[in-house]
Amino acid sequence: MNSIINNIEIIKAKTTKINDVDFDNLKFGHVFSDHMLECKFKDGEWQAPKVVPYQAINLDPSAKIFHYGQSVFEGMKAYKDTNENVWLFRPLENFKRLNISSKRLAIPELPENYFMDGLKTLLQVDNEWIPKKDGSSLYIRPFVFASGNGFHASPADEYTFIIACAPSGSYFSGKVRVLIEEKYSRSANGGVGFAKAGGNYAGQFYPTQLAIEKGYQQVIWTDDNTHEYIEEAGAMNIFVRINDTLITGPTSDRILDGITRKSIIQLAKAEGIPVEVRKLSVHEVVTAAKDGSLKEMFGAGTAAVISPIAGFGYKGEDFDLPEFEDTYASSLKKRITDIQTNKAKDPFGWRLKVE
Numbered sequence: 001m002n003s004i005i006n007n008i009e010i011i012k013a014k015t016t017k018i019n020d021v022d023f024d025n026l027k028f029g030h031v032f033s034d035h036m037l038e039c040k041f042k043d044g045e046w047q048a049p050k051v052v053p054y055q056a057i058n059l060d061p062s063a064k065i066f067h068y069g070q071s072v073f074e075g076m077k078a079y080k081d082t083n084e085n086v087w088l089f090r091p092l093e094n095f096k097r098l099n100i101s102s103k104r105l106a107i108p109e110l111p112e113n114y115f116m117d118g119l120k121t122l123l124q125v126d127n128e129w130i131p132k133k134d135g136s137s138l139y140i141r142p143f144v145f146a147s148g149n150g151f152h153a154s155p156a157d158e159y160t161f162i163i164a165c166a167p168s169g170s171y172f173s174g175k176v177r178v179l180i181e182e183k184y185s186r187s188a189n190g191g192v193g194f195a196k197a198g199g200n201y202a203g204q205f206y207p208t209q210l211a212i213e214k215g216y217q218q219v220i221w222t223d224d225n226t227h228e229y230i231e232e233a234g235a236m237n238i239f240v241r242i243n244d245t246l247i248t249g250p251t252s253d254r255i256l257d258g259i260t261r262k263s264i265i266q267l268a269k270a271e272g273i274p275v276e277v278r279k280l281s282v283h284e285v286v287t288a289a290k291d292g293s294l295k296e297m298f299g300a301g302t303a304a305v306i307s308p309i310a311g312f313g314y315k316g317e318d319f320d321l322p323e324f325e326d327t328y329a330s331s332l333k334k335r336i337t338d339i340q341t342n343k344a345k346d347p348f349g350w351r352l353k354v355e
């Protein structure tokens with residue numbers, strides 16, 4: 001039956017796919033929930049969003065997304081606690097970042113209530129799709145793309161905003177080995193590196209394929225000018241622990257301002273861990289690996305949560321990180337996931353209950 005919640009029209013799917021899903025063995029982003037939120041921009045304004053059955057999109061071959069890559073996206077998660085309450089983690093940060101990304105790609109910005117009320121309504125409709133198992137969550141993918149037509153290389157006059165959801169397990173299986181990049185660049189000064197633009201990821205696939213052929217899972221990007229400073233990984237910000245200090249690079253117009261990254265910085269400081277946000281050279285990391293002061297490296301991101309790095313390659317040499325218990329990665333991962341899943345108090349006010 002169709003209905004309206006939070007002023008949003010809901011057109012229900014005729015059947016559910018949920019009985020085909022093995023919630024005990026979820027991969028990342030492989031199966032999709034029954035509904036999606038859809039909202040169109042036309043005649044100079046965003047039209048009212050609707051929850052509709054998850055479905056294929058009908059686009060003209062000249063739609064500008066195909067030719068000029070005008071698209072941005074976000075990544076978020078919904079968690080279900082043991083009392084079946086549903087929680088989001090800092091969702092307004094994702095909303096704000098989506099609009100920051102959109103602005104850079106000349107895409108019209110979304111009103112906050114369309115994003116937030118649309119998301120909450122979608123989560124209510126697809127509540128059963130939010131996994132309860134530890135380590136699983138409903139991965140949420142809001143995205144906006146140029147659905148307007150024409151070969152003229154200029155911004156489209158029509159856009160589509162969709163939120164699709166995928167019940168998901170972990171992004172990486174096991175520890176990650178990374179290759180520090182010496183030749184290719186992910187982003188440049190004045191470019192779009194700080195935006196979650198689809199093209200940023202397309203540009204990473206080829207160098208990442210080369211790294212995978214060499215036995216690594218991810219590339220660590222270095223600055224485009226000198227390749228001497230660590231920036232971030234393909235889908236995560238990077239933290240390095242030298243002795244007892246946790247170090248991460250500053251954000252810039254080349255680096256995504258990760259929500260997990262800034263939460264980890266705050267959590268680590270609150271735990272009394274010395275944190276430095278500063279430029280981190282590859283030379284410093286390699287020297288620390290050689291003299292034994294490099295204790296940990298880990299990636300941080302919504303999909304990846306906190307992913308420990310087992311080792312890295314640089315200029316044909318391989319370096320292994322030590323293995324030990326009570327790492328910063330494991331204690332900070334527990335701190336952040338306990339807050340996200342309502343297992344611990346939320347002193348920073350990061351959690352939002354969906355009701």
Ligand code: PLP
Pocket residue numbers: 075232233234235236237256257258259260261300301302303
């Ligand atoms: N860096 C890149 C390139 C990413 O794609 C992501 C994932 O969203 C991150 C960092 C981490 O950002 P966040 O913690 O907001 O998910």
Ligand code: COI
Pocket residue numbers: 074075076201234235301302303304
């Ligand atoms: C996320 O962590 O949500 C991301 O967007 C990374 C993605 C490329 C899987």
